[in-house]
Amino acid sequence: MIEIRGLCKHFDDFSALEDIHMTMESGKVYGLIGQSGSGKSTLLRCINGLTGYESGSLKVDGVEVSSLSGLEARRFRRDIGMIFQQFSLLKRLSVYDNVALPMRCWKYSKSEIDKRVTELLEMVHIADKRDALPTELSGGQKQRVAIARALTMNPKFLLCDEATSALDPNIAETIMDLLSDINQQLGITMIVVTHQLSILKSSCEQVYLLERGRLVAQGDITSFFSTPPQALRRLMGSQEAVEPTGGGTVLRLLPTRQQAAQPILSRMARELGQDFSVLKADREQYRHGAVTYLIIEVPNGLLPQVRDWLERRQIAWVAEPCGQSGKEAGPQWMQN
C-alpha cells in the first residue's frame, strides 16, 4: 500500500509537487495523468526513493521512504520495478544478460539466475530471443525485455513511466495486456503514467490527475471519464469539447447496458414530440467492461420534461458544461 499525505517536493524555489494526498491499495492498477511538466515522473521518483521530498509523508507498505538510506534504500528499491518509454536496455548485453543484471548485482547463484530469467522470458513471450542484442529487437520486444528485467527481483510495485508511448497503438495494447496479466497473476500494484487515453481506460482502475504539481482530480476510471471533472476537460481540451449547435442545453446520457440496447432517443422524441440532436455518441472499453454514452442537445424550454422523462426511466444523465474546454489542452494528449 502507498500512502501519501501532504507531500511537497521543490527544485530550488520551484514547487514540483504541492500537498499531494493519495492512497494506493495493493494489487490495483492506478493511472497518473497530467500535462507535460505537471509532476508525474517526479512523483514516481519520490515513490521509489530516487529523489527526496521536503515535507509531508510518503509511506510504502508502512515505511517512510525518506527515512531510508544506504543498504535499506537499495533493498527498498528492489521491491519497486520500473519501466520507461526508452526501455533503458544495455546495448552490449544480450536479452538474457539484460534480464539477469539485477540478480547478478545482488549476487544470486548462476542456477537461481538461470531459473528465474528463463521463467520470465517465457512469461513475457520472448524466450526465442534470449541471445539477441537489443538492437536486433523491435520496440515492443525491447519493452518485453525491460518488463522481464523489472520483474526479476519479484517486486511488489511496478512503476510504468510512459512505457508504451514509443510504440504504435496495436503494440502498445499488447504490452498493456501483458502488464494487466502480470498484475492479475502476480498481484503487483502498478502505477501507469501515460498520455494514451485508450491505454489508461483499458488498464487502470483508479486515476489521479496532476496539474502544475497539484492533485486536482481523482476517481474510479469509469466515472472519471463518463462524467469528466473540469480538470480532465481542461487536459483533454478541444478533443472532447461538445458545443450546442442550436443554443440549447447539452446533456450526457449514461444508459446501462440494458438501457443502451433500447431505442431511448427515438422513444423520448416520440413521447415528448421533439427531435434531439445527437452531438456525440460512443461506446468505450474499460478494464471492467464497456460504457455507452450519448451527448444530446435539448432545447432549453423542454429541459424539465426531458429531465423528468429520463428520471422516470432511471437513465443516468449529467449536464455538460459548454464553452469552457479546449483552452489548455496539451498537444501531447493522445486518443490512442
Ligand SMILES: Nc1ncnc2c1ncn2[C@@H]1O[C@H](COP(=O)(O)OP(=O)(O)OP(=O)(O)O)[C@@H](O)[C@H]1O
Ligand atoms: N532535477 C530537476 N531539477 C529542476 N527541475 C526539475 C527537475 N526534474 C523535474 N523538474 C521540473 O519539475 C516539473 C515536473 O517535472 P516532471 O518530469 O515530473 O513532469 P512530468 O509530468 O513527468 O512531465 P512529462 O509528461 O513531460 O514527462 C517540471 O517543471 C520540470 O522541469
